[in-house]
Amino acid sequence: MTVNALSLVVSILFVGCLSSFADASRNVLLQARSVWHVDDDGKVDQGWQAPDFDHSAWPTKTAPIGYGKDGWLSDRSLTAKNSHTVVYFRKVFTVDDPAKYPHAHLTANYDDGIIAYLNGEEIGRSSSMTGRKANPNSHEGGRYETIAKIQSAKLRKGKNVLAIELHNRNMGSSDMGLDASIVVAPTAQASQKTSQPGASQHNKIITRITPLKGSTPAQWRLSWKEDPAHKATLSWSTAKPDGEHLIYFDTVSHKGRLDAYANRLVCQLSGRYRLSDNELKAPADRRPPEAYYHHARMTELRPNTTYYVVMVSNAVASREFHFKTAPIEDVAMSFIHGGDSRSGITARTLVNDMISQHVSKFPEIIAFIHGGDYIGSGRSWGQWRMWLSQNELITTPEGRLVPIVPAKGNHDGGILIAQVFDFDQQKQRYYYDVSFGPQFALVTLDTNIAGTGAQESYLKEALPRLRPDHRWLITQYHRPLWPAVKGVPSHKRVFVPVFERHNVDMALESDGHCMKRTVRIRNDKADPTGIVYLGEGGLGVGQRQADTSRWYLKADAGAMVGSAHHIVRLDLSESKLRSRFIQLDGSIADDYSQSPR
Amino acid sequence: MDTRVFPFVDHMKLLRSILEQRPFWLWLLAVVLCLQCLGMARPLLSKDGSHVYRYATKQVDLEQSHEADAANALNALISGTADASIMTGFVDKDPSQVDQRRQERFWKIDRGIGIFLCLLACLVIAWPGRSRVTIVGLVFAAVFIVVDACCATLIAGKAFSDLSLPSMATRVAAPLGMALGIGFTRRQSQGSADGQREPRNAWQPWPKGPTRSLDLLLRWSLAITFCAHGYKAVQGHAPFRDLISLSSRRIGLSLDETTISGLLTVIGWQDILLAITIVLLRTRWLLWWLGAWGIITAFSRMTAMGLGVYDLTMLRAANGGLALVLLSFWQWQSLQNPELNKLETKGITQ
Numbered sequence: 001m002t003v004n005a006l007s008l009v010v011s012i013l014f015v016g017c018l019s020s021f022a023d024a025s026r027n028v029l030l031q032a033r034s035v036w037h038v039d040d041d042g043k044v045d046q047g048w049q050a051p052d053f054d055h056s057a058w059p060t061k062t063a064p065i066g067y068g069k070d071g072w073l074s075d076r077s078l079t080a081k082n083s084h085t086v087v088y089f090r091k092v093f094t095v096d097d098p099a100k101y102p103h104a105h106l107t108a109n110y111d112d113g114i115i116a117y118l119n120g121e122e123i124g125r126s127s128s129m130t131g132r133k134a135n136p137n138s139h140e141g142g143r144y145e146t147i148a149k150i151q152s153a154k155l156r157k158g159k160n161v162l163a164i165e166l167h168n169r170n171m172g173s174s175d176m177g178l179d180a181s182i183v184v185a186p187t188a189q190a191s192q193k194t195s196q197p198g199a200s201q202h203n204k205i206i207t208r209i210t211p212l213k214g215s216t217p218a219q220w221r222l223s224w225k226e227d228p229a230h231k232a233t234l235s236w237s238t239a240k241p242d243g244e245h246l247i248y249f250d251t252v253s254h255k256g257r258l259d260a261y262a263n264r265l266v267c268q269l270s271g272r273y274r275l276s277d278n279e280l281k282a283p284a285d286r287r288p289p290e291a292y293y294h295h296a297r298m299t300e301l302r303p304n305t306t307y308y309v310v311m312v313s314n315a316v317a318s319r320e321f322h323f324k325t326a327p328i329e330d331v332a333m334s335f336i337h338g339g340d341s342r343s344g345i346t347a348r349t350l351v352n353d354m355i356s357q358h359v360s361k362f363p364e365i366i367a368f369i370h371g372g373d374y375i376g377s378g379r380s381w382g383q384w385r386m387w388l389s390q391n392e393l394i395t396t397p398e399g400r401l402v403p404i405v406p407a408k409g410n411h412d413g414g415i416l417i418a419q420v421f422d423f424d425q426q427k428q429r430y431y432y433d434v435s436f437g438p439q440f441a442l443v444t445l446d447t448n449i450a451g452t453g454a455q456e457s458y459l460k461e462a463l464p465r466l467r468p469d470h471r472w473l474i475t476q477y478h479r480p481l482w483p484a485v486k487g488v489p490s491h492k493r494v495f496v497p498v499f500e501r502h503n504v505d506m507a508l509e510s511d512g513h514c515m516k517r518t519v520r521i522r523n524d525k526a527d528p529t530g531i532v533y534l535g536e537g538g539l540g541v542g543q544r545q546a547d548t549s550r551w552y553l554k555a556d557a558g559a560m561v562g563s564a565h566h567i568v569r570l571d572l573s574e575s576k577l578r579s580r581f582i583q584l585d586g587s588i589a590d591d592y593s594q595s596p597r
Numbered sequence: 598m599d600t601r602v603f604p605f606v607d608h609m610k611l612l613r614s615i616l617e618q619r620p621f622w623l624w625l626l627a628v629v630l631c632l633q634c635l636g637m638a639r640p641l642l643s644k645d646g647s648h649v650y651r652y653a654t655k656q657v658d659l660e661q662s663h664e665a666d667a668a669n670a671l672n673a674l675i676s677g678t679a680d681a682s683i684m685t686g687f688v689d690k691d692p693s694q695v696d697q698r699r700q701e702r703f704w705k706i707d708r709g710i711g712i713f714l715c716l717l718a719c720l721v722i723a724w725p726g727r728s729r730v731t732i733v734g735l736v737f738a739a740v741f742i743v744v745d746a747c748c749a750t751l752i753a754g755k756a757f758s759d760l761s762l763p764s765m766a767t768r769v770a771a772p773l774g775m776a777l778g779i780g781f782t783r784r785q786s787q788g789s790a791d792g793q794r795e796p797r798n799a800w801q802p803w804p805k806g807p808t809r810s811l812d813l814l815l816r817w818s819l820a821i822t823f824c825a826h827g828y829k830a831v832q833g834h835a836p837f838r839d840l841i842s843l844s845s846r847r848i849g850l851s852l853d854e855t856t857i858s859g860l861l862t863v864i865g866w867q868d869i870l871l872a873i874t875i876v877l878l879r880t881r882w883l884l885w886w887l888g889a890w891g892i893i894t895a896f897s898r899m900t901a902m903g904l905g906v907y908d909l910t911m912l913r914a915a916n917g918g919l920a921l922v923l924l925s926f927w928q929w930q931s932l933q934n935p936e937l938n939k940l941e942t943k944g945i946t947q
Contacts (some may be wrong), residue, residue, distance in 0.1 A: 107669075119756070145669060146669060146670070146673060146679075149679075181773060203681055204681075206671075206674065206681045207680075207681040209675060209681075211674070211675060211676060211677030212675050212676065212677075213676070213677045224911070236676065282826050288672075289676065345667045345668055345669055345671060373754075376753070376754075377753060382672075383670075385675065386668065386671055386672065386675065389671075389675045390671075398853065409754075410754040410755055411753065411754045412741050413756070448835065449835045450754070450835040450836070450838035450842070451839050452838060452839050452857075453838060453842065453853075453857065454854060468734040485644050485645060485646075486643075487640060487906070487909075488905070488906065489838035490836055490840065490843065490901055490902055492902070493839075493843050493901065493902055493903070494839065494843070542654065543698065544644070544654070545700060545701075545704070546643030546644060546646055547643050548646070563664045579756035
């Protein structure tokens with residue numbers, strides 16, 4: 001409620017700016033916020049839905065039109081309150097060639113129910129009106145929902161008429177309102193004219209997502225939080241909680257024949273994803289559907305071994321996937337690092353696909369180090385739900401699962417991150433270390449809690465423990481200690497001296513939404529023996545510009561900054577640690593190497 | 598021997614002429630506001646940016662990518678109620694092409710506000726007579742702080758981001774208090790009966806209405822800010838833990854987690870108690886305490902994180918500063934109305 005009110009205030013303040021920047025005309029046959037002819041006298045005119053009906057006597061109003069105090073309404077002049085429950089709307093729009101629009105959708109923002117007619121024929125009605133003639137269920141407006149798919153055959157060349165009857169739950173209802181638009185997904189031919197190559201690529205990628213329906217295992221992810229040579233947690237979601245949830249796994253492929261797998265493991269933990277308070281308060285049709293998590297914690301795995309695995313929920317089996325455990329030998333290995341996938345839904349899809357392709361092409365990549373800020377609001381199951389489904393896309397086309405080593409970001413508050421990655425839901429401790437043989441140790445820290453206290457004690461214990469046995473010692477956490485965009489967090493005074501004392505080689509950072517590699521830093525100045533701080537997150541979120549005036553980001557001193565969606569590839573070997581910023585088009589924005597100390 | 602720095606200037610006369618332009622509390626408020634404006638301006642003039650900038654660029658980002666509609670379409674796909682074709686229309690641009698120009702525009706607005714805040718800082722100190730311009734600027738600054746706090750709440754991503762506005766109540770009250778102060782000082786100085794402009798006199802009594810308004814503004818803003826900070830402290834706000842721990846190390850103390858938790862609880866309840874008391878009672882010792890505590894907590898940013906974060910301390914100048922301004926304001930009032938002294942000794946609110 002508070003946030004909605006704040007949204008309104010801020011939206012009003014910025015509407016001028018945004019409207020000047022927005023280019024809403026693309027992919028839209030009928031724009032939202034259009035001018036409509038409105039019949040608000042409480043009487044229905046005969047044949048009002050017909051395309052040739054003369055609505056010139058109806059007054060015109062600019063949508064969203066309604067009455068009541070709802071912030072999303074721009075015109076509150078409807079007089080229906082305590083008078084009548086139905087208001088009629090008509091809008092004429094033109095179509096140059098209906099064949100060009102096979103994927104048009106009617107979207108509407110409405111309160112409480114609508115029935116829509118295109119050229120005199122009903123094309124759809126809101127879920128609140130389904131099976132009803134009048135008096136819909138209560139439905140609050142505020143967001144645009146897809147009401148109906150419009151077949152191109154129903155569109156006419158030239159003039160088209162969209163007629164909508166808006167129903168109120170009852171005459172005494174405190175609010176009522178409508179805005180509608182027709183959004184168009186262009187054909188391949190049309191998209192060539194208006195879209196970048198990403199569009200068709202995106203459409204192909206998105207088909208790989210498994211719908212979260214029934215007991216079908218979906219939203220799978222493999223996580224490493226300790227001993228990746230011998231342990232791994234395979235997690236997935238189902239829409240229904242019923243039945244037994246288990247995995248079958250083996251070191252040889254059995255192409256999904258369950259009885260052939262040598263190992264069977266029942267999930268140690270299953271439960272329901274927690275919906276946020278706002279989601280619980282929302283009307284049923286706006287609440288994200290409930291879903292259930294299942295965690296199978298595999299132990300006693302063999303190092304550097306490929307395992308084939310099938311998830312089964314209530315006797316519904318997934319296809320066979322495979323993953324590889326970490327080596328314990330001193331061998332070269334590669335990782336992908338990135339952070340901030342909290343917005344940019346389409347960009348996130350493309351980045352995930354890039355990860356998938358990269359892992360497919362370079363099997364030496366053994367894990368994906370995620371720096372946090374998976375989603376915008378950590379308490380929103382609706383956002384996690386989408387992230388999890390999109391995260392399926394990092395699985396390679398051959399079915400290889402990419403293990404995630406997760407860090408917690410500042411947007412990942414709440415219990416859901418623990419439910420997603422199988423952290424202890426009571427302790428909620430998000431700092432830990434993972435050892436990848438003598439080659440590399442990764443220490444994950446949490447910049448959402450105090451740097452001092454227990455976390456500092458852990459760090460002071462972990463680094464001296466790990467340093468002698470590992471060639472490369474790298475840390476990851478969310479808020480940058482040497483930021484390219486934002487201010488410095490208090491953690492810097494705690495972490496940096498410990499990093500420097502124990503000669504950490506590189507620190508992976510996120511949060512700033514840009515590309516950054518600092519010069520090597522020690523004692524607050526450039527030093528060839530210092531630590532490189534690298535980040536700051538571009539897995540989907542809009543990119544910012546780095547502040548190049550900061551001394552540790554000066555290009556002439558050897559630092560690098562940039563702004564583009566990216567992943568960072570890390571290659572670790574006996575002779576060097578190499579980092580590369582790879583952009584969506586595959587280009588390398590930065591290629592840096594350093595030798596072991 | 599003449600020990601004056603500038604022998605040709607009569608220092609006392611100069612000081613008197615400056616002080617006579619405004620009451621002391623208004624000068625003090627001007628200094629507090631000047632520090633606050635400069636503290637606010639620093640991130641605006643760097644790429645860090647205000648919360649308004651971050652929220653605005655985020656909105657443009659969403660607008661560009663048709664995020665809301667894409668989310669709806671993707672949800673339909675995930676639920677299995679639509680096929681992938683529903684997503685096609687929402688990828689109409691290559692998301693790797695970041696529109697830096699739009700971001701640049703918003704950053705320019707931010708930088709403009711930063712420059713404006715620097716000018717305002719100069720204006721409130723150096724040109725006490727330019728009142729109308731200053732008042733408009735002060736009200737704008739207050740509005741900006743409110744919007745900035747709202748944006749911080751909307752962006753979320755930080756613990757207690759819902760409390761951004763209450764936490765910044767003193768920051769909003771400082772420019773508003775200054776505007777009120779300048780406004781009425783100006784009105785008095787220009788309000789002679791024969792239309793002649795009289796010399797400004799800071800010691801003329803104010804009408805009861807504005808006096809009371811200013812008193813309420815300062816008291817309630819202090820109460821709200823201390824209450825919000827107190828609540829965060831009682832809840833064990835992580836940055837506060839670091840501030841205590843790192844600051845105590847400066848004086849050779851090494852506090853364990855239990856001690857810090859205990860301290861935070863005590864500090865938190867103390868803040869809440871002070872907040873309640875300042876609303877109910879008119880006692881000067883309380884304001885001394887609030888002033889000292891507010892200054893200590895503002896300086897704790899620098900003691901914890903080093904001198905480089907001086908802007909974080911300046912930004913919080915009003916937390917302790919407004920308490921001292923209120924103290925001085927009461928002193929000024931009591932000089933005008935000795936009856937107030939009697940009320941204070943009885944601990945009765947005005």
